[in-house]
Amino acid sequence: MAQRRTFHLFDVSVRRRIELSPSMLRFVFAGDCLAQARSFGPDQRIKIFFPNEAGELSVPRGEDWYARYRDQHEAQRAPMRTYTIRALREDACEMDVDFAVHGDAGPASRWALNARPGDRVVLMAPHASQDDSGGVEWQPPADVREVLLIADETALPAVAGILEALAAQAQPPKVRAYIEVPLRGDAVPLHGPRDMQVHWLPRAEHSDSIAVDYGARLVAAIRAAELAPARAHAQEPVLAEIDIDREILWEQAAATASDFYAWIAGEAGAVMAIRRHLVGERGFDKSAISFMGYWRKGRVLD
Ligand SMILES: Cc1cc2nc3c(=O)[nH]c(=O)nc-3n(C[C@H](O)[C@H](O)[C@H](O)COP(=O)(O)OP(=O)(O)OC[C@H]3O[C@@H](n4cnc5c(N)ncnc54)[C@H](O)[C@@H]3O)c2cc1C
Structure with a gap:
């Protein structure tokens, strides 16, 4: 065999x-x-x-x-x-x-x-002879109509690829993307579906004023965003806290049919704050959202 x-x-x-x-x-x-x-x-x-x-x-x-x-x-x-x-x-x-x-x-x-x-x-x-798709978290439901992408610069390569993949679909969903980058000049053109809004959130205008409050602009932008109707839970969500300085924040959306899907990756503290806000405060259905700590400020993840 x-x-x-x-x-x-x-x-x-x-x-x-x-x-x-x-x-x-x-x-x-x-x-x-x-x-x-x-x-x-x-x-x-x-x-x-x-x-x-x-x-x-x-x-x-x-x-x-x-x-x-x-x-x-x-x-x-x-x-x-x-x-x-x-x-x-x-x-x-x-x-x-x-x-x-x-x-x-x-x-x-x-x-x-x-x-x-x-x-x-x-x-x-992955090797060509591999028969499963290990290492891919982007798994939107087939009938998704609305996609929310939240990322910092480390997840920008994935977001750029996701947008290109969506643009190639016959009936792409509506997409809203929030992307925090170090500098204004890092806001590069992205190819995506026609119904796409990209909100660039540079931490600084020029390299002489680099800012290190990683994720702060993403968290503030999501708090202020009028996101499409929150999918309310029938009951108060139980949101376990994750110790992001000891564990890796990695929660994958369930592959259930849903017209909404969110993919969120970046500095773990920011992703954790966005998780608390979307699920804990706004009542978004956690099973429609993937939360991924791509890196953790002050910590080495390998
Ligand atoms: C699934 C996944 C996919 C990823 N894809 C990409 C990708 O395509 N491109 C990409 O650039 N990164 C990507 N990353 C993030 C990348 O793995 C981390 O940024 C990694 O820590 C970089 O390693 P390093 O050796 O430079 O720093 P480390 O030795 O890991 O860390 C040294 C210090 O730098 C800090 N640090 C790490 N990254 C950053 C950063 N971006 N900005 C500021 N401080 C930082 C750490 O907190 C630590 O204090 C991905 C991570 C994951 C989990």
Whole structure:
């Protein structure tokens, strides 16, 4: 019987580096092996392994690779972070990944600031022979009529892909997107369905006044937004608190028929505040909303 493969390690190098906006860099990764990679949805997540501080990039292989990876000494281990496939061109053996750069405090952002064509990384991504769509949270009901997207710059690559996917539908839903970005110049044109409103929420106008109150503008904008009629609960919702400094905030909408669907991703504190507001205060049905903490201020998630 053919063995079913899951996420697979791909050795790739940078083919092109593209400055999309002041805070966003696109890397086009290339390697023959990418003919075997797959993306199952516009928010397909992958892991990227970066060279360690000595510049070495060695990721164990084989069935028990993860246990051996974890056993490696921290200085030797290749730091691993989560990213989104922005585009995959299997025929050209190319994959685009967009990086929101935030200085050199983290290995991924530091790598992106310095990386040039030829630099190597290892990607952990779905393999063509994989038969389930692991790593995709964008699962709107088939008959959805209204979509709400809330994101910061780390989830902008996924949102851009989601909007393109919706635009390609015969009868796309109405879409409202709230996107917080570091700078005004990061508000780039997005291709989406005709009935689309995008609210850009820059934290600063220019790079000389960078602001670090991550998510504050998103939370304020959602509080002030006249969102379509809240789907009231028959009874008071029970909203469990999540300790976002110990756990990962990751709640997926139930795949039930609904004309409304929301996809929310960004800094975990902001996503948590929006969850409290939409579900706890406005009575939105939690089962129609995916809440995802893509990163947590002051914490390293790998
Ligand atoms: C499913 C998923 C998909 C993702 N897709 C993308 C993507 O396509 N593009 C993308 O850019 N990011 C994406 N992210 C977010 C990315 O994984 C994190 O931002 C990651 O922490 C970056 O790693 P790092 O090594 O730069 O920083 P870390 O070493 O992880 O963190 C170092 C410090 O930087 C802070 N930090 C982390 N990210 C940011 C930030 N953006 N702004 C300010 N401070 C930050 C941390 O809180 C910590 O204090 C995704 C995350 C998830 C869970």
